[in-house]
Amino acid sequence: MSDAITYREAVIRALGDELEADERVVLIGEDVGAAGGVFKATEGLHARFGGVRVRDTPIAEQAIVGTVLGAAVSGLRPVGEIMFADFAGVCYDQIVNQMAKYRFQSGGQTTVPATLRMAGGGSLGFGAQHSQCVENWFLQTPGLKLCLPATPADAYTLLRAAIRDDDPVIVFEHKALYGIRGELRDDGLPIGAAEVVREGGDVTVVATQLMRHRAMEAAEQLAAEGVSCEVIDPRTIAPLDTATILTSVGHTGRLVCVQEAPAAGSWGQAVIATVAVAGFELLDAQPALIAADPIPVAYARTLEEATLPSVERIAAGIRSAIDA
Amino acid sequence: MSDAITYREAVIRALGDELEADERVVLIGEDVGAAGGVFKATEGLHARFGGVRVRDTPIAEQAIVGTVLGAAVSGLRPVGEIMFADFAGVCYDQIVNQMAKYRFQSGGQTTVPATLRMAGGGSLGFGAQHSQCVENWFLQTPGLKLCLPATPADAYTLLRAAIRDDDPVIVFEHKALYGIRGELRDDGLPIGAAEVVREGGDVTVVATQLMRHRAMEAAEQLAAEGVSCEVIDPRTIAPLDTATILTSVGHTGRLVCVQEAPAAGSWGQAVIATVAVAGFELLDAQPALIAADPIPVAYARTLEEATLPSVERIAAGIRSAIDA
Amino acid sequence: MSEARWGGLDREALLGLLRQMIEIRLFEDEVMKLFQRNLVRASTHLCQGQEAVPVGACSALEPGDTMTCTYRGHGAVLAMGTPLDRSMAEILGKERGVCAGRGGSMHLADLTVGAMGSFAVVGSHLPFACGTGLAAQVMGTGSVSVCFFGDGTTNIGAFHEALNLASVWKLPVVFVCENNLYGEYSPIASTTPVTELWRRAASYAMPSARVDGNDVLAVRAAVASARARAAAEEGPTMIEAMTYRHMGHSRSDPAAYRPEGELERWMQHDPIATFAAALPDHDAISEDDVEAVRHAAAEAVAGALERALSWPEPEPRHRFDHVWAAPA
Amino acid sequence: MSEARWGGLDREALLGLLRQMIEIRLFEDEVMKLFQRNLVRASTHLCQGQEAVPVGACSALEPGDTMTCTYRGHGAVLAMGTPLDRSMAEILGKERGVCAGRGGSMHLADLTVGAMGSFAVVGSHLPFACGTGLAAQVMGTGSVSVCFFGDGTTNIGAFHEALNLASVWKLPVVFVCENNLYGEYSPIASTTPVTELWRRAASYAMPSARVDGNDVLAVRAAVASARARAAAEEGPTMIEAMTYRHMGHSRSDPAAYRPEGELERWMQHDPIATFAAALPDHDAISEDDVEAVRHAAAEAVAGALERALSWPEPEPRHRFDHVWAAPA
Numbered sequence A, B: 001m002s003d004a005i006t007y008r009e010a011v012i013r014a015l016g017d018e019l020e021a022d023e024r025v026v027l028i029g030e031d032v033g034a035a036g037g038v039f040k041a042t043e044g045l046h047a048r049f050g051g052v053r054v055r056d057t058p059i060a061e062q063a064i065v066g067t068v069l070g071a072a073v074s075g076l077r078p079v080g081e082i083m084f085a086d087f088a089g090v091c092y093d094q095i096v097n098q099m100a101k102y103r104f105q106s107g108g109q110t111t112v113p114a115t116l117r118m119a120g121g122g123s124l125g126f127g128a129q130h131s132q133c134v135e136n137w138f139l140q141t142p143g144l145k146l147c148l149p150a151t152p153a154d155a156y157t158l159l160r161a162a163i164r165d166d167d168p169v170i171v172f173e174h175k176a177l178y179g180i181r182g183e184l185r186d187d188g189l190p191i192g193a194a195e196v197v198r199e200g201g202d203v204t205v206v207a208t209q210l211m212r213h214r215a216m217e218a219a220e221q222l223a224a225e226g227v228s229c230e231v232i233d234p235r236t237i238a239p240l241d242t243a244t245i246l247t248s249v250g251h252t253g254r255l256v257c258v259q260e261a262p263a264a265g266s267w268g269q270a271v272i273a274t275v276a277v278a279g280f281e282l283l284d285a286q287p288a289l290i291a292a293d294p295i296p297v298a299y300a301r302t303l304e305e306a307t308l309p310s311v312e313r314i315a316a317g318i319r320s321a322i323d324a
Numbered sequence C, D: 001m002s003e004a005r006w007g008g009l010d011r012e013a014l015l016g017l018l019r020q021m022i023e024i025r026l027f028e029d030e031v032m033k034l035f036q037r038n039l040v041r042a043s044t045h046l047c048q049g050q051e052a053v054p055v056g057a058c059s060a061l062e063p064g065d066t067m068t069c070t071y072r073g074h075g076a077v078l079a080m081g082t083p084l085d086r087s088m089a090e091i092l093g094k095e096r097g098v099c100a101g102r103g104g105s106m107h108l109a110d111l112t113v114g115a116m117g118s119f120a121v122v123g124s125h126l127p128f129a130c131g132t133g134l135a136a137q138v139m140g141t142g143s144v145s146v147c148f149f150g151d152g153t154t155n156i157g158a159f160h161e162a163l164n165l166a167s168v169w170k171l172p173v174v175f176v177c178e179n180n181l182y183g184e185y186s187p188i189a190s191t192t193p194v195t196e197l198w199r200r201a202a203s204y205a206m207p208s209a210r211v212d213g214n215d216v217l218a219v220r221a222a223v224a225s226a227r228a229r230a231a232a233e234e235g236p237t238m239i240e241a242m243t244y245r246h247m248g249h250s251r252s253d254p255a256a257y258r259p260e261g262e263l264e265r266w267m268q269h270d271p272i273a274t275f276a277a278a279l280p281d282h283d284a285i286s287e288d289d290v291e292a293v294r295h296a297a298a299e300a301v302a303g304a305l306e307r308a309l310s311w312p313e314p315e316p317r318h319r320f321d322h323v324w325a326a327p328a
């Protein structure tokens, strides 16, 4: 596993390895079969595993999610694809009311080994209904696990872990990351463990997906200015590894969260609120949240670029946090 | 307007007054017509205004919300009812992707004077799919206004304001409050303005709906112990009146949020994060969030009662915030 | 008195159907009383008058088959063999309830007998039924899933998506529409431009039929042949069973929206009374047999009620159980 | 050469239809080139080959009527009379685009001409169309709304809910299914158990018909009679227009999933070529007239493109506009 592969290939490999390892694994979604997915993230799997286990569905996301749930409690370990994450809106009931609550409502009669994959995120010009980071739509829902891989390694590790997990897991892939390359390494981090991506002593920077990469760039720039950032990628926002974040804030005294979604009701606010409540005395200054503007994602490049946090805006945000 | 009426009657009166005042107002939903609504919150309106303007729909929430949106940009000021707020799950796309973004996506070609009403909240034993406070599902969505009336006065004022507003507004009614009584008084508070319900100097307590009433009871108890609570009801969580909250924290130095929903991704976390970011130096101690446990709402009374914040738990939470 | 008249069933089986229907009727009557005594929380949706649909349908299933139903699902869950006492206990919110008191009246489930759940969001279980069908198909188990839903449910999106998917994938599912003429307080014609709901299956190239839902043997026969079709990998079927609920929609709904005489007419065609009156025509069944069944059913329900009432409520400190199988 | 053959249209009107179809074709060709030059962001869904559906349908509308369509909606929006330049500008993300660059290729809207929006979530605009219909009905305006959607869209829940509601409320809506045989890369038979989609209207007791979607006059005639029915308060109609997209689904989809020869067969039946070849049969139309239209359309598109390219991009500081009409 030492060659660099793309994030897309990591997804394909994770799916292929699980389909190979466990015949209860099936894959369903719109055009995931013969066409290999609109993002080509299931390419080759239909040819390899056949139409019984890798199936195209009609355009019917409620049916996709309900089928995944019903199959998961009937002996399969199904993986459903919701093409663009924004379409989680049309099957939201199935996810938050049915899938997430099934085990609890039954009094624990069964496990629910269901996985959903969906591609979110902006910066590519897909407009307001095809660019959202929708992971925060699910924060209020106990019963779900929410994974946000930022690298090929995590795309592989988290997706495999999701399929093997006995609870419903949503893996949010980021469509602007499908092309990035990295090595698959098994760092042994399970669902629920954050990764300290870069160690540093002046400020704790928590970031996911595209923003993790931008935060790392900003950290490089700041290093040249003598500011040492500790960059943490939570990898999963439910469960959220607050212990790792609190430990870090314990030695930096400063906290900056960086996310692509708007602030209200987000994991970034959750991290800040949690640290404020549970680690108030660790903070030397006010925390900061660098987030998208509270507006829909516009189509025009000039507007979308200004809306999403850029490396410059992140660096500036960290600088003011340090100066506070 | 000096007689005490119920929260339910306040809803009926607000709808009736708007139907009376403006012939563009129409009301649609499941059994809102002849039957007067399952919560009887539209009683008498069908008889008064007729079947053209007060209409029963099929069981089809996507159709209800889409119809409200289409009608709102075609000259009406429609009000749609989603019976139990939990059913917002089946029409979530229509609300967050269509209704909220329509104006923006069109480049501001039109206003969207659409109102949705839905009854949320627990404590009555309706179980996991009929008891949720779903207002936080919408926090991530710019373009919506979110109202949470706790009293008959606010049920009346906010609903009328919602119907007159040129943006999409969701009014979350609380089903455990339909029977409470209060006077309608015009305090002139618009959408977006918090109410300081009780003045006090030791701690700022922010609470909505059922929890506002419980927080007020807790504040009474604590007053007897010599603790003076300032209780603030934000009334709307989008827009959120952070100025009023910051002013209060400025003189109390302490902040406790009390909500019925679980913590992650909630308005309570939003308030705490906002104060931590924008008013860090105002805080004398860590803020606190008193919220539902991170579990679905169970049916059994013993479990549901333990899950939702009780007056005792709120009082205890405020006490520890004071002692911190 | 021909074999055909009794659907090929013997004395025991026929009395068994009667017993199940009576147990469900008495069970629901008790739930109503418990609700009036404030021992059932919030709301409950009873199925008196509709018993022949779940009993007839579930009697056509084979071991390993599964069932999903709605908030009006007590009868269906009992028809699968879920114990009376633990069902009643669930409705009372007891720890020994089938769902440990977490679910309540709207969410009865007993996976050990294939009762995969009662779903409270209209239409939400039709996609789920596709999933049980997919699992059976992929694993080649030969088992079939029956899915009950109401007339009003045929207007929601999930109905459409599920029937379409089930048909195009030839899933082993039998969709049973319990047409009781109303969705909550709305008569079907006010919300639905067609009245013969079985015809909606044509949109999915799915075979369908309408049956007298108050005739337990007719329901059984229709589901049996749909089941055989499904098991033969020929795909799903939709059955519309015409029936009527004696009570209001829920809680204390007095059902004032009913046209005069409607309830009375349907009462004449009560599924239990009709079947009980017909059974003594069978060579091997006497009026006493019928009486004995009535008696045994009453005893069973009374005993179940007593036990359920005696059981303890869940401990608040256990409320964090069952959310995740493997909390991280 | 009879009146009937030309749908009662005169020379100007006929040439007008041709002109619109050619403009749309050339417009889409330019969008494709702009996309290849990276001037159109993300993705774009073109409608070459399908022009007769929107042009025929919208030509049957009256002033005050409205239209909703999909991400594959450039043709429909132009057919309503939205200016070429401001449409192109929107696709280029310019401030003078019809949606000020906020919407983009998938969201063209021009309310001044009744183009109420292009919707990018499959099926999401069918409920919206019910709302425009409700407004017309309540206000008694007599206006009608036409709603375009694809074959694949007939499998999603919103389709079902909207057609049912429109029928039971007799809303003045004309539902036009553009059946181009594919939903993305999936041929219809792989996702849909029926192939005659117009028959799905029977589930809603809604009249329906199938027409040759590449025959602009046939589409126009079908929509005109559906429009008349709607305006007479007799309710909605569904029309299935059989057509074909020449390009892939989106972006640079090479459409490798097409069976050999399929595209070629449909090219023989191209809506523009067919109509252009037929028009000179009309007494008052010559081949030169057709040539002149071609020329004028090309000029119009070229001019629009040039203007659109010259316009400025939106100012980042204006990005907070248009979220709320009345921010609190």
Ligand SMILES: Cc1ncc(C[n+]2csc(CCOP(=O)(O)OP(=O)(O)O)c2C)c(N)n1
Pocket (backbone or CB within 6 Å): B030, B059, B060, B061, B083, B087, B090, C072, C120, C121, C122, C123, C149, C150, C151, C152, C153, C154, C178, C180, C182, C183, C184, C249
């Ligand atoms: C999505 C959704 N909308 C509305 C409701 C409220 N509701 C509960 S039962 C019901 C009527 C259902 O009618 P029908 O399908 O005929 O079943 P019946 O109750 O008659 O058995 C409604 C509208 C719901 N539970 N879910």
Ligand SMILES: Cc1ncc(C[n+]2csc(CCOP(=O)(O)OP(=O)(O)O)c2C)c(N)n1
Pocket (backbone or CB within 6 Å): A030, A059, A060, A061, A083, A087, A090, D072, D120, D121, D122, D123, D149, D150, D151, D152, D153, D154, D178, D180, D182, D183, D184, D249
């Ligand atoms: C709810 C939803 N699911 C999936 C998609 C992705 N998607 C975009 S177009 C399309 C195919 C639609 O097919 P059809 O209705 O036949 O229209 P056509 O593109 O052929 O015009 C799909 C699946 C979407 N936009 N919305």
Ligand SMILES: [Mg+2]
Pocket (backbone or CB within 6 Å): C150, C151, C152, C178, C179, C180, C181, C182, C183, C184
């Ligand atoms: Mg019914």
Ligand SMILES: [Mg+2]
Pocket (backbone or CB within 6 Å): D150, D151, D152, D178, D179, D180, D181, D182, D183, D184
């Ligand atoms: Mg198509």
